[in-house]
Amino acid sequence: MKRVATAAGWTYLTAVYVFVIGPVVFVAAESVNSAKAFPSAFAGVTLHWYQAILAHPEFFSAAWTSTLIAAVSSAVATAAAFTAGYALRRRGRQESAVLSTLLASPLLVPQIVISLAMLQFAGLFGLGAGFASLIAVHTIHGLPFALRLVLTGFARFNFSLEDASFSLGAGRVTTWREVTLPLLRPNLIAGFTFCFILSFVNLPISLFLTDAQTTTLPLVMFAYIESRIDPMLAAVATVVVVVAGIATLVLERYLKIRLVE
């Protein structure tokens, strides 16, 4: 009996890893495949496809735009999540439940619809597609995730620490700087990183909001696939995965923050 259970457990575990990591490994393998079509059987090892990226400056400018959008929107979303989380924890339980559901509501709307809605909404303020609208939509998209991560931090935060700080002569801003923010730092950094990655790889929310000067990396990749399919795309994807992976490792190693628990 026990042996059967153990075998079943291992099978399950293996299946999970194969399905989670499998596609990533496949993409990475294709990126060094010398065959011309994508996907295709492995023909030989080459770094040609990485070199090919260099001939496409639109990938670099889009990556830079994506980085900027991800950085700004994640910073705004994390700051908003902190203030929202703070208010939610200091309020009544029922009120908090309603408000946090409301704040999570962007999760429930199909992303492509959010993108279209944002285009119309931005129009009300005389804004069209472009950088500002992209940052707004990426912020809204990241907020529910940042809020979850920040709320788990607040769940363990003891508010009498703030009272102690006040009684020792610190004002509210000083108390946030000295006590609240340092103690929530892991959650804030995790929230920021999560938002950053979600923003960087997201295609549909940007769909209607890019213009000639501003376009995001996933959209450029998508446009590329529409015209032709070759392993260069796998090379781009692999670069993204490696950079994100290194960022995660650095965070976990040096800031002692676990993004994946």
Next chain:
Amino acid sequence: MPELALRHVTKLFGDTVAVDDLSLDIKNGEFVCLLGPSGCGKTTTLRMIAGFETVDRGSILIDGEDITAMPPQARDIGLVFQHYALFPHMTVAQNVGYGLRMRRLPAARIAKEVAAALDLVRLGELAMRYPSQLSGGQQQRVALARALAIKPRLLLMDEPLSNLDAKLRDDMRAEIRRVQRQVGITAIFVTHDQSEAFGLADRIAIMTQGRLRQMAEPAAIYEAPANATVGAFIGQVNALKGRVVSLDGECARLGLETGLEITGTGRELRPGAAATSIVKQERIQLSREQPRGDNVFPCRIEAQTYLGGTINYLCRLRQETVTVAVPNNRAFERFDTGEAAFASWSKADCHIFVA
């Protein structure tokens, strides 16, 4: 002039009156315990004095200065919290020095004051540790040192011993009293534990349902409760309800429904008025021989509980039952369950209050 004065302080939470028209004075250097059951408003009172809760009506004065509207960080009041509330990301020394740093004192001065505060609570050697590396008792000492390091005008403590185990609690209680005397600071200590209040306080303020019921020295609270609420709350008591039959000055006779008549003392009583008599369990004597006295009743031992230091007998006198606490000592008679005996108590130990 009193160090701290509360004048008609009232606090409402929605429709609930948490603190109701509370007025009291605390003298310089005095140690006062706010004692009451949970939800009586004692912690809310403390939080209003600290400035964490707003005052809906009334005012709070320190040395005659009205601080009712002052923000907590300007009040110069030291606080010790129930769960210590030490900053986990700071060392013991950084915790103790926090308030001094907020006052922008030079680093050398801070180091000196921190060392002095830690010496006061005898924790000098732990300055570089983090709170998580300390025991509960040590953490509470650090919290005390941190509160005192700013040389506050007032020290407030919110059930600081409730998280410690029994033995440590006794040690910490003595430690708090020693430090308070040594510094000479005015202190307010909130607790629901009577033995804590009696062991610590110069004066005890009893609160129930948001109201101050009595404020006096521990012995006065115990021996002369001001009203039925305090009488029933303090110590282990028997409460017997009836009507006032006759009055002679402060000496009253109370007729119980079961026909029993008992003699006690009380004020503001009227003949015929419903009243409650309260007598503490250890003030009732049990004997086989019939004694002479104010209240002597034949009774039967219905049950007994061995508590170590005392033996509690449940005695039936006619239809009434009273609990009698007898010291577990050879000088006192022992009884078997079912045995007949006499229960007696003095009228001076029997307080009668209007119900």
